[in-house]
Amino acid sequence: MRTALRIALAASAALLTLGVAQAQEKTLRIGTEGAYPPFNNLTADGQLVGFDIDIAKALCDEMKVTCSFVAQDWDGIIPALQAGKFDAIVASMSITPERAEKVDFTNKYYNTPxxxxxxxxxxxxxxxxxxxxxxxxxxxxxxxxxxxxxxxxxxxxxxxxxxxxxxxxxxxxxxxxxxxxxxxxxxxxxxxxxxxxxxxxxxxxxxxxxHGPGAGIAVRKGDTALVDQFNKAIDAIRANGKYKEINDKYFKYDVYGGES
The missing domain is CATH 3.40.190.10 (Periplasmic binding protein-like II)
Structure with missing residues (x-):
């Protein structure tokens, strides 16, 4: 009985360890345009770069998930999100009532005129x-x-x-x-x-x-858990200096803008 119990406990521990590892290895697929510098752009060798990309990577690090990026034409980016091609849009998308009927938004991560x-x-x-x-x-x-x-x-x-x-x-x-x-x-x-x-x-x-209150991250309707994760991560990188580090890489002023 004790041997069987030890085997069962060992199996449970192994499953728990596997579950933690899988959670740590979760990949969050980020959709972006790749044609809107300095926010997002495709380099000659096919790499996605820009403020949006660096912010998304910083947020994923804060959330302890792995980011992968998908380039998507702007006019089809919301339908692609709805179809499950990616999990979130980080592409300088302004938060507007019209779009909020189709997707859920985080708080803004920048706001420029x-x-x-x-x-x-x-x-x-x-x-x-x-x-x-x-x-x-x-x-x-x-x-x-x-x-x-x-x-x-x-x-x-x-x-x-x-x-x-x-x-x-x-x-x-x-x-x-x-x-x-x-x-x-x-x-x-x-x-x-x-x-x-x-x-x-x-x-x-x-x-x-x-124009709305600024640019936010869009997720599929009802994915409130992901919105909450992003919002906490946005607050965290604003507080710990990572946002400013990325901001100063691209701009000479704070693009976050006034409180909305």
């Missing part, structure tokens, strides 16, 4: 509806920036693009008069040789109903 850029010889003086009347504005489709441009710049032609790189190319080549995107994306591009053609016109005061 939108802006307008134009060629250096442009006569555009500001970012208002009147300033941009009669102009063609390039903007990435299916984004808060597209929604804002469509609503606000009613006297302009709004031209949607699949990626930021495509509207940037058209602005550089004179096929649009201006572009609308996150200020950090615009400033990052303007600092490159490809962006030498153009200038920042100015920042736009965010419309909370359109």
């Amino acid at each position: 939108p802006a307008i850029a134009a060629p250096k010889d442009s006569d555009i003086k500001g970012v208002t509806k009147e300033d941009l009347a009669g102009k063609t504005i390039g903007v990435q489709a299916a984004t808060t920036h597209f929604n804002y441009s469509t609503k606000t710049y009613a006297d302009s032609t709004i031209k949607p693009y699949p990626t930021a790189q495509e509207y940037q190319l058209d602005l550089a080549n004179g096929r649009v008069d201006a572009v609308n995107d996150d200020i950090t994306v615009i400033e990052g591009w303007l600092a490159t040789p490809d962006g030498a053609c153009c200038k920042l016109i100015g920042a736009i005061t965010p419309d909370i109903e359109i």
Whole structure:
């Protein structure tokens, strides 16, 4: 009997050890676009890099899970999450009521304003509806920036693009008069040789109903446990200095923004 009991206890201990090991080895699949520098981008050798990627890795470390990344076109990223292609989206996705009907969001992990850029010889003086009347504005489709441009710049032609790189190319080549995107994306591009053609016109005061309170991590509806894990991890890396370390790698100011 004692021998049988020892065998049973040993088997239980082995199963417990296996369960702990499996928990430690859990892989969290992260979906991201890979075409939105400096937040996420694919290098020439196929590596995903950027602020979103580094933040996701830091959060996974804090949560003690292994991260794997999946590149996904922006316009299909929410359907891919819903279909189970990955477990969470870390791709500079603004938290909006429309999206919150399809996914659940964490708290924000950054919040930066939108802006307008134009060629250096442009006569555009500001970012208002009147300033941009009669102009063609390039903007990435299916984004808060597209929604804002469509609503606000009613006297302009709004031209949607699949990626930021495509509207940037058209602005550089004179096929649009201006572009609308996150200020950090615009400033990052303007600092490159490809962006030498153009200038920042100015920042736009965010419309909370359109732009939301910032960028959050999206998970499938009802996955509240994962939301809670991410929120705790976001608070932790903000407190322990890891967030600032990543922030300072990409930006000269705190992109977290004011409390929302």
